[in-house]
Amino acid sequence: MKKEQVLRCQLSVWFPLFRQCTIRSIVLPLPQDVTDYLLDDGTLVVSGRNEAPSCSQTNEDSDEEQDVQWSDDENVTTLTAPEFPDFAAQVQEAINSLGGIVFPKLNWSAPRDAAWIAMNGSLKCNNLSDIFLLLKSSDFITHDLTQPFLHCTDDSPDPKIDTQLVLRKWCELIPGGEFRCFVKENKLIGVTQRDHTQYYDHVCRQEATILGSIVDFFKDKVQYKFPDEDFVFDIYRDSQGRVWIIDFNPFGKVTNSLLFTWEELMSGQNLSEGAEADLDGPVFRYITSEMTVQPSPYLSYRLPKDFVDLSRGEDAHKLIDFLKLTRNQEPESSDEED
Ligand SMILES: Nc1ncnc2c1ncn2[C@@H]1O[C@H](COP(=O)(O)OP(=O)(O)O)[C@@H](O)[C@H]1O
Numbered sequence: 001m002k003k004e005q006v007l008r009c010q011l012s013v014w015f016p017l018f019r020q021c022t023i024r025s026i027v028l029p030l031p032q033d034v035t036d037y038l039l040d041d042g043t044l045v046v047s048g049r050n051e052a053p054s055c056s057q058t059n060e061d062s063d064e065e066q067d068v069q070w071s072d073d074e075n076v077t078t079l080t081a082p083e084f085p086d087f088a089a090q091v092q093e094a095i096n097s098l099g100g101i102v103f104p105k106l107n108w109s110a111p112r113d114a115a116w117i118a119m120n121g122s123l124k125c126n127n128l129s130d131i132f133l134l135l136k137s138s139d140f141i142t143h144d145l146t147q148p149f150l151h152c153t154d155d156s157p158d159p160k161i162d163t164q165l166v167l168r169k170w171c172e173l174i175p176g177g178e179f180r181c182f183v184k185e186n187k188l189i190g191v192t193q194r195d196h197t198q199y200y201d202h203v204c205r206q207e208a209t210i211l212g213s214i215v216d217f218f219k220d221k222v223q224y225k226f227p228d229e230d231f232v233f234d235i236y237r238d239s240q241g242r243v244w245i246i247d248f249n250p251f252g253k254v255t256n257s258l259l260f261t262w263e264e265l266m267s268g269q270n271l272s273e274g275a276e277a278d279l280d281g282p283v284f285r286y287i288t289s290e291m292t293v294q295p296s297p298y299l300s301y302r303l304p305k306d307f308v309d310l311s312r313g314e315d316a317h318k319l320i321d322f323l324k325l326t327r328n329q330e331p332e333s334s335d336e337e338d
């Protein structure tokens with residue numbers, strides 16, 4: 001995989017070519033101070049909130065708004081998140097013009113690994129602080145910001161990247177309608193269920209129809225139109241059988257090969273062996289029985305449920321137990337009776 005191939009998979013590069021068959025999106029340049037804020041591990045304080053966090057007070061007199069501050073005056077903790085008023089206004093305008101709810105990502109990746117941290121447990125956002133919370137919590141986003149050319153084989157210096165925030169109109173996508181398509185030398189060689197952890201009855205039943213509509217879509221709208229001959233594209237087939245592009249990804253190990261292996265895809269040799277063989281068409285892989293259902297691939301990114309309940313303050317009993325525990329563990333607890 002070459003750096004150039006990675007560059008072509010940025011949404012801002014492919015979007016203008018496929019505007020008619022993908023989800024409405026707006027690309028905003030990410031200012032350097034916002035990028036720095038996203039990469040700063042020092043705090044999880046989320047900027048962009050309209051109201052002060054309920055457990056603290058904002059220091060309105062502060063002239064150092066870019067920094068998070070802690071002070072002990074009168075036992076009040078003062079916390080100020082950085083503000084980005086111009087950027088916040090641009091984001092809000094974009095959200096409004098996309099219908100009020102958006103799906104956020106950067107040049108390549110969405111913060112899928114952080115969905116659990118959001119109040120609604122999804123990537124649905126309607127304001128900048130929702131977006132910041134997801135972006136700041138995601139390892140996938142850190143990858144985009146710090147090592148987008150991981151696994152590239154060329155040793156030329158890394159091209160300069162203009163970091164972008166991509167906002168896409170929120171669409172309720174049914175996971176069983178999503179498929180990943182592998183293209184090698186401009187030929188569609190493989191199609192797999194995107195959600196490889198579940199069995200979908202309709203995929204089994206409509207195998208030929210689904211594959212047929214994907215092949216037609218590829219020939220009609222994608223083949224020779226994407227500026228590379230090796231790439232991976234993700235599609236959504238809606239309830240009326242229409243096909244939409246969700247994303248383009250590099251043909252290489254940074255992209256999850258799901259029900260294939262990269263060895264198979266790279267060599268292209270063992271692909272069409274066995275029952276799934278079709279002389280010239282792509283190989284279609286999907287889960288064929290409920291026995292093979294796998295755990296969610298994002299489980300390892302989550303925190304134990306107790307931590308999450310505590311952080312949200314949703315379970316008062318857990319909070320009380322936790323406070324008792326910390327108190328018991330403080331041998332020289334102070335006199336304060338708070
Ligand atoms: N506009 C959208 N609205 C709702 N969900 C979306 C939207 N775009 C993508 N998704 C969901 O998020 C998943 C990841 O999106 P994608 O753009 O491919 O990000 P990544 O490249 O990080 O995997 C998709 O498989 C789809 O389920």
Ligand SMILES: [Mg+2]
Pocket residue numbers: 108109247248249
């Ligand atoms: Mg992708």
